[in-house]
Amino acid sequence: MHIVVCTKHTPDSEAKMSVDDAGNVSWGESPLIINPWDEYAVEEALLLRDEHGGKVTVISMGPEQALEALKHAVAMGCDEAVRIWDDACAGSDTLATSYVLAQAIEKMEDVDLVLFGKSAIDAETWQTAGAVAHRLGYPALMYTINIAELDADGKSIVVEQLLEEGRQVVSAPLPAVVGTTKGINEPRYTSFIGIRKAAKMEYPLQTLDDIGAESGKVGAAGSGVRWPEVFAPPVREGEAEIIEAETVEETAAVLVEKLLAEKVI
């Protein structure tokens, strides 16, 4: 089995985000990390490899900072890592990013599965996995919370997808794109040996030429969406109105009155 995991780097989820007058976004001193959702995708890839044999390749489209994500994935246990970048890729929306990732995957041999995290915690579009699947012509098995069956020889897969009303069971032929979600597994911590391996690993850079991508289809030129203005949301003034009464029963009764006045119950 050849399993490809797509990942990206993001600011830490604890990061204090700010934006300056010129619209530059900053995450202060916070570290760049692997997108936390992608750890579920990496873990699932490693579990499947260990059960069915084969290799896991982790890929990322991004500037040098993307190495943070790739290194973490290798430290968890991925076999190979590839970074794809060209300055022309800057400003890519999900339409353009999906083009680059799909081109890179198409150049790879014998891909059976392409795994994604549910979304990235920076832009949170949830769009890239589905867009890559559509470009490749692979089934898109989004929000997968359980891979119920995988037949590596018969090239088929059965997953449970988490939808609003419950879990939909879907079968599909391989190769397929699987968008993972929390609950599918418990991602492992990186080991000392893993971190050493990741530090020594080579991270080949593929250019647009290497993956056969046209520069007019990447970056702003290849994107549909522009985001000219980024701003901090207005801060809500004031603190909670603390409800206090003699007894807990009276407190509860006051709270009920307040909520009735708000017309929310």
Added chain:
Amino acid sequence: MSNDIFVWVEQFKGQAAGASWEAIGTARGMADELGGAVVACVFGGPGVEALAQEAIAYGADKVLLTEDGTLADFRVEPQAALLAKLVGEAEAAAVIIGATFRGRALASALAVELDTGCIADCIALELEDGKLVATRPIYAGKLLAKCAIPERRPQIVTTRVRAFPKPEPDSDRSGEVVKVEPVLAEEDIATKVTGFNETEGGVSLADASIIVSGGRGVGGPEGYEPIQKLAQTLGAAMGASRAAVDAGWIPYEHQVGQTGKTVSPDLYIACGISGAIQHQAGMRTSKVIVAINKDPEAPIFKLAHYGVVGDLFKVVPAFTAALEEKLG
């Protein structure tokens, strides 16, 4: 190019998603300004015809209706192929889709198929010079971005569930219903839906107008009993913080926050939840927030509108009793 706005109507077992009517309401206002029509797309299995009239009542001028077994369960391929064909033929200005699980998956394929942009998870939409300008949260709502699709058509947007008002249905409205053939036959569709296990315990978090959530303070799985009782009394959905889910007290389906669901109910009651920034990311847009926590310093009190400092095992049952008395 036309000024028509298409809306995809999501359905599960013949019931439409509230997010789709919110999308029709949003489309209605824009179409009126642009001088175009609101075209609702109802694609489902036999029996979804009733949704066509409902779509008109909510504000559609025209409904494109396809009833076919291939569309009964949600799959991206047949829905995207049909929607792309119809949107393309109409040269629609925009497509609005509720940002549900299904809606987001569909939008991603549609954008590629039509080689255009998709602005995901919008919380506000306006028109500037006839073009959509959408506001969407980024970095878990710590920042907001204004987005547009200046050059390509159609402009695809997905709208955050409950971020836009649901219009009042008007059964006197009239509109045209056009039956349309599906694009893909069953043998052209690689994915097969073989089952559906519905979540136990009723109300879905995304659609809920009231959510009662329990966090670390509930102390264990049995601690959800008073929370559940309160939720039942209010007809509310039950939520949880990451700490409670990670501890194994309650399934992941209930998690609210950055690594769980994003919700915006009318009323969010946080019980024993300290209110870490990651939890706030999932519920900060709730209209009224009530916090019940024994720690007066808990960050949730900075976000909440009403707070009760006290033991949730005393406050929550008292609150339930007071509600039962008042609401009968």
